[in-house]
Amino acid sequence: MNIDDDLLTELGKAKRTTEQLAELLDVPPDLVRGVLFRLREERRVYLTAGWHWVVSSSDVPRGRPRPNRTLELDERVYELLRSSPRTSTELCSLTGLDASRVYTSLTRLRRSGRVFLGGGRNPNRTWHTTGVDTHLE
Secondary structure, eight states: OOOHHHHHHHHSSBOOOOOOHHHTTSHHHHHHHHHHHHHHTTTSSSEOOTTTTEEEEGGSSSSSOOHHHHHHHHHHHHHHHSSBBBOOHHHHHHHHHOHHHHHHHHHHHHHTTTTTEEEOTTTSEEEEEEEEOOOOO
């Protein structure tokens, strides 16, 4: 692990001051301060009014792991898009699922950076893969 991960791990447990983090990680406070300010610019942490650092909610793992059925659905939708761009209506007919389930899968894939919604007019807008093949967790 690097200092970024160590700081985010500690801040995920509880809010802390710069001095508390330096003591916990046994590193100089100036090093901690420099890393925290960079992480703040990246919007991964923020400083409270009480001078405590807190991890941003987007960096805190939330909820339970996704069920295998959900992961398999997302992979199925992704594979269909890898073969060619498709509309959400086409994806519904190819998967046999209703629009809300397909759209939820597309939203998860979009948030993970694997697909994007291209141009065109509704309902003819097509979904495309980004070429980034990271798996959802």
